[in-house]
Amino acid sequence: MGAFLDKPKTEKHNETGVGNGLRFGLSSMQGWRVEMEDAHCAVIGLPGLQDWSFFAVFDGHAGDRVSAYCSEQLLEAIVANEDFQRSEPNLENVKKGIRTGFLNLDEKMRNIPDVINGKDKSGSTAVCSLVSPNHILFANCGDSRGIHCRDGRVWFTTQDHKPVNPTEKERIQKAGGSVMIQRVNGSLAVSRALGDFEYKNVEGMGPCEQLVSPEPEIYVEDRNEKDEFLVLACDGVWDVMSNEDLYEFVKNRMQVTDDLQSICNQVVDTCLYKGSRDNMSIVIVAFQGAPSVSEDAQNREKELDDLLENKVKEILNGLSAKKEERYCDVNYVMNALSEEDIQGLPPGGGLAAKRTAVESILSKYNVNLTSNSDTESC
Numbered sequence: 001m002g003a004f005l006d007k008p009k010t011e012k013h014n015e016t017g018v019g020n021g022l023r024f025g026l027s028s029m030q031g032w033r034v035e036m037e038d039a040h041c042a043v044i045g046l047p048g049l050q051d052w053s054f055f056a057v058f059d060g061h062a063g064d065r066v067s068a069y070c071s072e073q074l075l076e077a078i079v080a081n082e083d084f085q086r087s088e089p090n091l092e093n094v095k096k097g098i099r100t101g102f103l104n105l106d107e108k109m110r111n112i113p114d115v116i117n118g119k120d121k122s123g124s125t126a127v128c129s130l131v132s133p134n135h136i137l138f139a140n141c142g143d144s145r146g147i148h149c150r151d152g153r154v155w156f157t158t159q160d161h162k163p164v165n166p167t168e169k170e171r172i173q174k175a176g177g178s179v180m181i182q183r184v185n186g187s188l189a190v191s192r193a194l195g196d197f198e199y200k201n202v203e204g205m206g207p208c209e210q211l212v213s214p215e216p217e218i219y220v221e222d223r224n225e226k227d228e229f230l231v232l233a234c235d236g237v238w239d240v241m242s243n244e245d246l247y248e249f250v251k252n253r254m255q256v257t258d259d260l261q262s263i264c265n266q267v268v269d270t271c272l273y274k275g276s277r278d279n280m281s282i283v284i285v286a287f288q289g290a291p292s293v294s295e296d297a298q299n300r301e302k303e304l305d306d307l308l309e310n311k312v313k314e315i316l317n318g319l320s321a322k323k324e325e326r327y328c329d330v331n332y333v334m335n336a337l338s339e340e341d342i343q344g345l346p347p348g349g350g351l352a353a354k355r356t357a358v359e360s361i362l363s364k365y366n367v368n369l370t371s372n373s374d375t376e377s378c
């Protein structure tokens with residue numbers, strides 16, 4: 001279930017890129033977890049299919065071996081198998097090729113030495129998207145999630161694979177397992193994953209009939225001019241933001257900046273401040289119909305930042321005027337701000353989305369944010 005640090009690790013890994021009429025940005029952060037078990041992949045232009053692109057997020061558990069391996073090998077496993085190579089333009093064969101790639105990769109990982117000898121029991125969810133000139137394909141295995149945003153709303157979302165889902169629970173029970181405390185055999189929180197081979201040893205049953213299945217659920221969407229963006233993220237994001245929250249937040253941020261890497265960083269920071277205790281990874285892929293930067297939105301953002309600075313100054317001045325000893329660490333100030341009626345906060349993110357800005361303001365006024373006691377006297 002994972003152990004936690006005394007303080008979150010907030011350093012981020014970022015990537016960004018442009019091509020095939022797409023822009024993408026990604027961010028990953030370890031957060032409160034003792035280890036970073038997430039991985040990702042972003043490729044514009046595939047071998048033999050230069051106008052196709054591939055994006056994926058992998059959320060590892062019980063170690064990072066499988067998630068890292070998948071980030072390096074899943075795309076090749078998909079595009080190199082015979083089903084995929086003969087696929088274009090038959091979408092059913094594309095889907096078949098994706099499924100074959102997942103199953104082939106899972107079987108290949110059984111031969112990793114530390115898996116064979118039982119030293120490595122790790123597994124990983126996988127959510128990925130193949131974007132062609134005419135279609136958007138999603139493949140999901142586990143509880144990471146993808147959303148496709150179009151025409152002002154969340155147009156499509158993948159479905160999380162949880163042991164309590166009726167079809168998942170039925171498969172688990174047929175394989176001789178049980179669902180307790182919403183987990184496979186009371187232990188694993190996802191019902192589909194790559195790796196996790198201790199749950200895939202029921203004799204006489206195929207790979208997709210085991211307690212934990214490596215089979216992806218595959219979806220196909222036609223592209224059109226109203227496509228805005230898609231998001232792939234692990235459950236460290238979805239634990240604290242709904243599909244609609246994330247859509248509204250990303251759309252709002254796109255009107256303030258066209259830097260997708262920065263927007264991804266803002267998402268993971270916001271999720272951390274909203275209470276996420278997990279690793280966090282996100283990929284945002286923008287289509288040509290994505291919201292564009294607006295001078296009005298930028299002006300509103302500046303007005304909000306100015307308003308926050310004035311309110312922070314009022315809080316600091318109020319404490320300074322009192323004779324009794326008080327502390328004004330960032331948590332104190334954020335709690336004080338939460339009692340204010342502050343208009344214009346980013347939708348879907350709220351005050352948590354401006355915590356980094358508040359920290360910058362406090363630093364400007366020489367409030368130490370790195371005290372060992374996590375507080376500093378005002």
